[in-house]
Amino acid sequence: MNYPGAPELKAAAWTAVGVSRPHESAELHVLGQATYTDDIPEVQGTLHAALGLSSKAHAKILDADLSAVRAAPGVVAVYTAADIPGTNDCGPIIHDDPILADGLVQYVGQPVFIVVADTHDNARRAARRAKIDYQELPAILTPQEAKAAQSYVLPPMQLQRGDAQAAFERAPHVVKGKLYVGGQEQFYLEGQIAYAIPKENKGMLVQCSTQHPSEMQHVVAHALGLHSHHVQVECRRMGGGFGGKESQSALWAAAAAISASKTKRPVKLRADRDDDMMVTGKRHCFYYEYEVGYDDSGKIVAAKVDMTSRAGFSADLSGPVATRAVCHFDNAYYLADVDIRAACGKTNTQSNTAFRGFGGPQGAIAIEYVIDEIARNLGRDAYDIRRLNFYGKTENNVTPYGQEIVDNIIDELCAELEESSGYRARRAAINAFNSGSTVLKKGLAFTPVKFGIAFNVTHLNQAGALVHVYVDGSVIVNHGGTEMGQGINTKVMQVVAHELGLDLEHVRASATDTSKVANTSATAASTGADLNGKAAQDAARQIRERLAEFAAKQYGGGAGDVRFFGNQVHANGQSVGFSELVQKAYLARVQLWSDGFYATPHLHWNPKTMNGHPFSYYAYGAAVAEVVVDTLTGEWKLLRADALYDAGQSLNPAIDIGQVEGAFIQGMGWLTTEELWWSPAGKLMTHAPSTYKIPGISDCPEDFRVRLFENRNVEDSIHRSKAVGEPPLLLPFSVFFAIRDAVSSVGGHKVNPPLNAPATSEEILRAIAAVEAAS
Numbered sequence: 001m002n003y004p005g006a007p008e009l010k011a012a013a014w015t016a017v018g019v020s021r022p023h024e025s026a027e028l029h030v031l032g033q034a035t036y037t038d039d040i041p042e043v044q045g046t047l048h049a050a051l052g053l054s055s056k057a058h059a060k061i062l063d064a065d066l067s068a069v070r071a072a073p074g075v076v077a078v079y080t081a082a083d084i085p086g087t088n089d090c091g092p093i094i095h096d097d098p099i100l101a102d103g104l105v106q107y108v109g110q111p112v113f114i115v116v117a118d119t120h121d122n123a124r125r126a127a128r129r130a131k132i133d134y135q136e137l138p139a140i141l142t143p144q145e146a147k148a149a150q151s152y153v154l155p156p157m158q159l160q161r162g163d164a165q166a167a168f169e170r171a172p173h174v175v176k177g178k179l180y181v182g183g184q185e186q187f188y189l190e191g192q193i194a195y196a197i198p199k200e201n202k203g204m205l206v207q208c209s210t211q212h213p214s215e216m217q218h219v220v221a222h223a224l225g226l227h228s229h230h231v232q233v234e235c236r237r238m239g240g241g242f243g244g245k246e247s248q249s250a251l252w253a254a255a256a257a258i259s260a261s262k263t264k265r266p267v268k269l270r271a272d273r274d275d276d277m278m279v280t281g282k283r284h285c286f287y288y289e290y291e292v293g294y295d296d297s298g299k300i301v302a303a304k305v306d307m308t309s310r311a312g313f314s315a316d317l318s319g320p321v322a323t324r325a326v327c328h329f330d331n332a333y334y335l336a337d338v339d340i341r342a343a344c345g346k347t348n349t350q351s352n353t354a355f356r357g358f359g360g361p362q363g364a365i366a367i368e369y370v371i372d373e374i375a376r377n378l379g380r381d382a383y384d385i386r387r388l389n390f391y392g393k394t395e396n397n398v399t400p401y402g403q404e405i406v407d408n409i410i411d412e413l414c415a416e417l418e419e420s421s422g423y424r425a426r427r428a429a430i431n432a433f434n435s436g437s438t439v440l441k442k443g444l445a446f447t448p449v450k451f452g453i454a455f456n457v458t459h460l461n462q463a464g465a466l467v468h469v470y471v472d473g474s475v476i477v478n479h480g481g482t483e484m485g486q487g488i489n490t491k492v493m494q495v496v497a498h499e500l501g502l503d504l505e506h507v508r509a510s511a512t513d514t515s516k517v518a519n520t521s522a523t524a525a526s527t528g529a530d531l532n533g534k535a536a537q538d539a540a541r542q543i544r545e546r547l548a549e550f551a552a553k554q555y556g557g558g559a560g561d562v563r564f565f566g567n568q569v570h571a572n573g574q575s576v577g578f579s580e581l582v583q584k585a586y587l588a589r590v591q592l593w594s595d596g597f598y599a600t601p602h603l604h605w606n607p608k609t610m611n612g613h614p615f616s617y618y619a620y621g622a623a624v625a626e627v628v629v630d631t632l633t634g635e636w637k638l639l640r641a642d643a644l645y646d647a648g649q650s651l652n653p654a655i656d657i658g659q660v661e662g663a664f665i666q667g668m669g670w671l672t673t674e675e676l677w678w679s680p681a682g683k684l685m686t687h688a689p690s691t692y693k694i695p696g697i698s699d700c701p702e703d704f705r706v707r708l709f710e711n712r713n714v715e716d717s718i719h720r721s722k723a724v725g726e727p728p729l730l731l732p733f734s735v736f737f738a739i740r741d742a743v744s745s746v747g748g749h750k751v752n753p754p755l756n757a758p759a760t761s762e763e764i765l766r767a768i769a770a771v772e773a774a775s
Contacts, residue, residue, distance in 0.1 A: 016498035020654030054105035057682025074122030086225030106313035109278035146345025162337030167302030171293025190239025196260035212522035243354030283355035312351035325363035443742030451727035452615030463531035473579025480520025499540035501564025526723035533718035539596025625734035634761030648722030663728035
């Protein structure tokens with residue numbers, strides 16, 4: 001039919017991206033119909049596995065009597081390290097992380113054997129019957145102990161710029177001190193799980209909850225002594241990941257696959273929450289020794305920091321985490337002369353791993369702590385000291401690691417939040433409140449965020465995708481990213497729909513599968529939508545171009561003038577339904593599927609000099625938090641939070657705002673209530689919801705104002721959007737420093753409270769006592 005009106009005008013107004021759309025599985029989530037790994041119907045003959053765990057932090061195994069385990073009801077088999085067909089290793093970078101301990105245990109909770117039984121309960125009960133004799137060895141449990149013993153899983157790293165020592169000598173003022181920031185359990189709602197099903201000709205299908213299917217494929221293949229093509233890993237969705245299922249899902253996938261290979265039967269390994277928390281690594285806790293020089297105005301002239309993380313017994317991802325901490329120590333501030341050191345302390349605890357932010361939060365909080373102290377020493381508002389030290393646009397705009405900042409909008413963003421939050425008036429009101437209140441004290445803090453987006457390791461910044469258009473005009477997309485609730489599938493579907501001019505209902509995303517898109521990177525580092533969106537766009541673009549050439553042949557005009565929007569194709573004044581054109585193209589033998597690929601450009605990094613261009617761009621944000629603290633009990637409440645986040649040209653504002661809200665509360669939990677505690681014998685005592693406190697709905701502020709900053713990414717990201725997974729986790733720095741501000745008011749803001757994180761009620765009371773003693 002003839003199309004009335006100009007297609008160009010209609011096309012300009014039509015879009016499938018940049019608009020709020022529900023999560024593609026939202027209805028399934030609400031109805032309880034979303035399929036997670038444990039919901040997959042079990043194949044006949046499925047067995048269940050459990051892990052037998054070490055009870056010692058560091059010891060040689062003298063004897064392991066597993067006869068009672070084998071004799072337990074329902075037990076089919078028991079496997080130790082000697083039974084692994086291939087390589088006994090699940091380390092993602094350095095091969096220092098055995099699947100099963102072999103003669104030596106290095107933390108309480110380390111897997112020693114696998115028991116396979118007819119039911120989950122029988123397997124778990126049997127695992128407790130082992131009798132193991134140990135010869136205990138000295139154990140290191142804290143990063144401070146690791147630093148003192150020079151016990152590291154990797155060589156320490158150092159980044160220097162300028163001459164920090166000379167800058168200290170000319171600095172009018174110097175502040176120095178120590179800080180401890182604890183770790184954090186990922187506490188995904190769906191625990192670690194893997195379901196391994198043997199296939200013909202040595203094949204193995206592993207369905208598991210993982211952020212990195214390709215890594216699981218490699219680990220399983222190595223453990224079974226097979227090639228990667230023997231192993232297929234599939235993940236439809238996770239019930240949360242937060243980094244805890246990037247590398248550490250490997251142990252569970254490997255154990256399930258080993259058991260399935262040996263028994264020749266399907267095996268499911270589902271960790272109970274306490275086993276999960278005892279076995280898996282957390283966010284790295286950090287111990288800091290810092291020294292910073294500054295002038296009379298509060299401008300930083302020299303900075304030195306020595307950071308030691310609790311890596312755990314093996315390297316895992318501690319090296320990249322430490323690297324990102326080093327590269328985020330600057331946060332939003334220009335530091336001319338710096339000496340930044342980081343070490344990964346080897347401790348006899350769980351091997352710590354990725355967690356949302358991946359070292360960035362641990363690096364940035366140190367400089368924020370220091371600026372907070374500088375402001376108090378000078379009797380100034382900490383926000384003013386922060387603004388004074390911000391990166392510039394045309395000068396003072398190169399990071400300590402040598403990357404020029406070309407997209408700096410921190411001044412504009414903070415100015416907007418300062419006005420919208422009423423920061424100045426609220427500061428005056430809080431000062432007035434505190435002067436008249438002896439028990440309850442209010443605190444206020446304004447903190448900024450600058451966060452680099454890309455994997456630390458350059459080659460990981462690549463992605464692939466497949467897009468298939470079926471004869472009825474419907475579309476399916478498969479990409480290498482994994483869905484953990486963050487909405488990556490929804491965003492990729494929007495990108496494909498936009499490229500083909502279709503409404504979102506015409507596009508579907510399939511499960512992530514190593515047999516479809518190979519050699520994928522982990523869904524991590526906030527790159528999921530960036531990388532996989534670009535790859536899917538590339539695939540959809542190729543199909544659209546083929547269809548445009550076909551339409552031009554059918555209706556005349558040039559292929560470049562054909563427009564796709566509103567579920568129709570417009571060519572040379574003619575309009576035809578997308579599905580109708582697809583049917584005609586199929587009959588004309590036009591290829592209706594394509595693969596796509598994307599590699600982030602302009603990235604390079606020298607790990608020896610710690611210099612380069614490691615990030616594609618920066619995401620920015622800022623938050624203002626107001627709290628009230630009971631100085632008699634240490635209890636506190638977040639009264640109001642204002643957050644402004646730079647998502648570029650957001651692909652889906654509703655999903656992005658939800659991500660900011662979730663990251664804020666999760667980061668607040670890390671810094672306030674989520675305390676990890678090990679006994680003197682090295683046993684993690686906070687290994688269940690009864691002893692580990694994540695934020696609840698009652699911890700959310702009644703007044704919670706989250707907005708997206710209007711911006712457009714200067715880099716050619718997917719539709720000029722910006723990542724939104726990790727950077728917002730730094731926004732609740734404002735909560736921690738608001739608490740510190742409230743504690744500081746006890747001494748009239750004359751004393752720097754020695755407040756460590758998490759700022760539990762006990763920690764707050766200790767800080768209050770220290771302020772009162774020094775006042």
